[in-house]
Amino acid sequence: xxxGKDTLRRSVVTxxxxxxxxxxxxxxxxxxxxxxxxxxxxxxRLLASPVLSRPPLLTRDLTSFEKAFYLYQKRLNERLAxxxxxxxxxxxxxxxxxxxxxxxxxxKAAARDIGVYTAYGPEGWNDEVLVGDRTADRExxxxxxxxxxxxxxxxxxxxxxxxxxxxxxxxGDARAGEGQRKELQKIVVEGPMPRITxxxxxNDQRSLSRKxxxxxxLLIKNKEGQWRFPEDRIYGRENLHQAAERIxxxxxxxxxxxxxxxxxxxxxxxxxFESPIxxxxxxxxxVSTSNHELEQEEYGEKVFFMKGRIMAxxxxxxxxxxxxxxxxxxxxxxxxxxxxxxxxxxxxxxxVVR
Amino acid sequence: MALSEVTTAFLKRFRSAPHLSxxxxxxQCRRYALPADAxxxxxxxxxxxxxxxxxxxxxxxxxxxxxGVARRRNERHSRRLPRSRYQYKPPRYYRGPLHPHQPPPExxxxxxxxxxxxxxxxxxxxxxxxxxxxxxxxMTYTHFPPGFSAPVKGERLRSWxxxxxYFKNRPPRGPRGGDVLRLxxxxxxxxxxxxxxxxxxxxxxxxxxxxxxHLHVASMVLQSITGVRATAHxxxxxxxxxxxxxxxxxxxxCELSGEAMYHFIGKLVDVVMPKIKDWPGVKGSxxxxxxxxxxxxxxxxxxxxxxxxxxxxxxxxxxxPGCHIFIHTSASxxxxxxxxxxxxxxxxxxxxxx
Numbered sequence: 001x002x003x004g005k006d007t008l009r010r011s012v013v014t015x016x017x018x019x020x021x022x023x024x025x026x027x028x029x030x031x032x033x034x035x036x037x038x039x040x041x042x043x044x045r046l047l048a049s050p051v052l053s054r055p056p057l058l059t060r061d062l063t064s065f066e067k068a069f070y071l072y073q074k075r076l077n078e079r080l081a082x083x084x085x086x087x088x089x090x091x092x093x094x095x096x097x098x099x100x101x102x103x104x105x106x107x108k109a110a111a112r113d114i115g116v117y118t119a120y121g122p123e124g125w126n127d128e129v130l131v132g133d134r135t136a137d138r139e140x141x142x143x144x145x146x147x148x149x150x151x152x153x154x155x156x157x158x159x160x161x162x163x164x165x166x167x168x169x170x171x172g173d174a175r176a177g178e179g180q181r182k183e184l185q186k187i188v189v190e191g192p193m194p195r196i197t198x199x200x201x202x203n204d205q206r207s208l209s210r211k212x213x214x215x216x217x218l219l220i221k222n223k224e225g226q227w228r229f230p231e232d233r234i235y236g237r238e239n240l241h242q243a244a245e246r247i248x249x250x251x252x253x254x255x256x257x258x259x260x261x262x263x264x265x266x267x268x269x270x271x272x273f274e275s276p277i278x279x280x281x282x283x284x285x286x287v288s289t290s291n292h293e294l295e296q297e298e299y300g301e302k303v304f305f306m307k308g309r310i311m312a313x314x315x316x317x318x319x320x321x322x323x324x325x326x327x328x329x330x331x332x333x334x335x336x337x338x339x340x341x342x343x344x345x346x347x348x349x350x351x352v353v354r
Numbered sequence: 355m356a357l358s359e360v361t362t363a364f365l366k367r368f369r370s371a372p373h374l375s376x377x378x379x380x381x382q383c384r385r386y387a388l389p390a391d392a393x394x395x396x397x398x399x400x401x402x403x404x405x406x407x408x409x410x411x412x413x414x415x416x417x418x419x420x421x422g423v424a425r426r427r428n429e430r431h432s433r434r435l436p437r438s439r440y441q442y443k444p445p446r447y448y449r450g451p452l453h454p455h456q457p458p459p460e461x462x463x464x465x466x467x468x469x470x471x472x473x474x475x476x477x478x479x480x481x482x483x484x485x486x487x488x489x490x491x492x493m494t495y496t497h498f499p500p501g502f503s504a505p506v507k508g509e510r511l512r513s514w515x516x517x518x519x520y521f522k523n524r525p526p527r528g529p530r531g532g533d534v535l536r537l538x539x540x541x542x543x544x545x546x547x548x549x550x551x552x553x554x555x556x557x558x559x560x561x562x563x564x565x566x567x568h569l570h571v572a573s574m575v576l577q578s579i580t581g582v583r584a585t586a587h588x589x590x591x592x593x594x595x596x597x598x599x600x601x602x603x604x605x606x607x608c609e610l611s612g613e614a615m616y617h618f619i620g621k622l623v624d625v626v627m628p629k630i631k632d633w634p635g636v637k638g639s640x641x642x643x644x645x646x647x648x649x650x651x652x653x654x655x656x657x658x659x660x661x662x663x664x665x666x667x668x669x670x671x672x673x674x675p676g677c678h679i680f681i682h683t684s685a686s687x688x689x690x691x692x693x694x695x696x697x698x699x700x701x702x703x704x705x706x707x708x
Contacts, residue, residue, distance in 0.1 A: 055481075055484065055485040056480075056481075056484055056485070059475065059477050059480050060475075060480060062475065066475065070472070070473050070474060070475075073470045073471055073472065073473050074470075074473050076463060076470040077470040077471070077473065080463075080468070080470060088574075088668075089665065089668065123421055123424070123425075126420060126421040126424075130415070130418065130419075131409075131410070131415045131418075132415070215484070261489050261492045261493055262489075262492040262493045262494075262495060264492065264495045264497060266492055307489075307492050309489070352484060352488060354484050
């Protein structure tokens with residue numbers, strides 16, 4: 001308390017002392033007076049640009065070497081593993097045991113995706129497929145699995161022994177003389193959805209269901225007719241992360257569920273204009289800045305790219321506020337074809353290969 | 355077609371080391387005598403051509419039939435050589451580095467220790483490389499401006515300071531505040547993005563004290579859900595209060611890595627976890643503070659694995675065990691590991707302890 005009072009008194013005293021001194025003119029107090037701006041500010045145009053991508057939804061196609069290698073390893077495994085323990089999985093004399101016996105007679109090995117291959121026989125060494133063999137292809141494997149699930153053999157063979165019984169079953173009470181073979185309802189296994197979609201066939205570059213095993217990037221055709229990632233100035237005190245979210249809303253509408261990954265840019269692009277451009281920056285309605293229009297003489301542009309992911313929804317160019325006319329979802333090599341060469345040079349390393 | 359896409363550089367890795375025969379030595383000596391350009395041509399030829407890069411002619415492809423050739427030869431010569439005359443068998447025991455009969459490396463299919471695989475390229479592994487790792491790097495990027503030098507931290511292990519003669523040559527003192535020397539967390543770069551390293555599935559079957567069948571069933575369950583043979587472990591110390599004695603086999607573990615691990619985590623996250631009822635997620639405090647996270651599944655949750663579900667009746671009732679799943683990541687803190695697992699799709703609940 002005492003000290004508080006003391007300081008108060010002292011400050012009052014100093015104030016009085018200051019009052020007593022003659023008033024010093026304002027100019028002499030500041031040896032370096034602020035430079036009053038004459039003309040517009042000179043600067044680079046500072047832009048933020050969200051790089052919105054849809055990650056691959058499907059696994060990639062295997063190379064021919066990978067296919068051959070995996071098939072070889074599967075067959076090798078069939079040779080080296082212990083035989084399938086049938087009685088652990090199927091009780092003796094049950095229908096499923098009979099079915100297993102019928103199937104294994106046709107395909108020779110327990111695995112369904114390695115073609116007809118006798119692992120334990122005298123020709124087990126012949127485990128490599130010949131040139132042009134399609135056993136390891138995705139379609140062949142899917143077909144074999146589907147056939148197996150439908151109760152057929154994995155390959156179309158001539159029927160031998162009781163193999164012609166498949167698809168039929170004994171109905172009624174056999175002892176009462178009712179037993180007769182009757183066509184069962186055909187089991188049809190629904191395969192997976194096709195990897196090639198309608199958008200792939202028509203090459204609909206505005207669709208998100210195109211090229212499902214690749215990353216697609218959102219590009220926009222701007223006022224000047226150039227293809228670029230959506231971009232806009234950074235206003236006021238907003239940061240790159242906020243700017244990226246705002247630009248997505250203002251350029252492609254609110255019908256997108258997006259996520260800006262991280263607070264740091266993943267790349268940047270700098271370019272100089274041929275001659276300085278005098279541009280008037282009007283305040284943005286979504287950012288709190290001063291309401292005055294700002295004039296700026298711009299010598300070039302600096303674009304900072306923010307990585308984003310789309311979770312759901314689709315871009316909508318109708319509500320665009322920047323005068324952009326078109327949008328496309330493009331894979332990396334397609335981006336190269338549409339953008340300017342210098343833009344591609346700054347952008348290429350931040351786009352993933354697949 | 356099958357192997358034509360493989361690059362020569364890739365194939366070179368699979369070639370065995372060249373055996374230097376006397377003729378090769380003389381060839382090399384002769385090469386030095388040739389004019390420089392001729393030597394260069396020879397060398398590039400040797401590097402760039404492989405028998406696999408060029409596609410064989412259609413005639414050769416049609417004619418090539420190793421199995422048929424062998425079959426015809428066997429028909430012609432009724433007496434076949436015994437297998438021991440042509441099939442290489444590695445030595446049963448390793449007799450030291452000086453023994454003339456050395457076993458082949460483990461990667462050689464003729465080795466006794468050879469394990470076939472991998473058989474596929476798991477979806478989760480692809481997604482990790484294409485999506486998770488780049489996103490992780492963007493999220494955890496820390497920017498160091500030019501000229502930045504990290505502040506010097508105190509020594510982790512303190513030295514003994516004083517003039518006591520006993521301080522001389524003493525090992526350094528432990529860290530302040532405890533005995534545990536925590537792992538260092540380095541900034542994430544493209545080199546050290548955390549990844550899954552290993553998964554250990556563990557179960558302790560208490561009921562095996564009375565009936566060893568429980569252990570066998572648990573072993574089969576673990577083997578079918580992980581694809582890896584389970585290892586049984588002995589009890590080390592008797593505990594009369596639990597009714598267990600040293601020497602009893604009561605627990606099982608499966609160590610998964612690589613392909614099996616990715617398939618297992620993929621199944622767990624995409625198939626099993628969504629089906630668990632009233633499950634809040636993995637506890638946020640889980641972790642050993644060096645980047646390894648553990649979770650537990652009850653017996654009814656283990657039964658949700660597709661491999662168990664398809665033939666649930668095969669397992670004796672009430673014998674399916676619960677299990678612990680230890681996920682080892684290359685992250686050095688729990689927080690980093692949790693970010694990785696969240697990306698993969700593991701939900702966490704409660705207070706997150708780092």
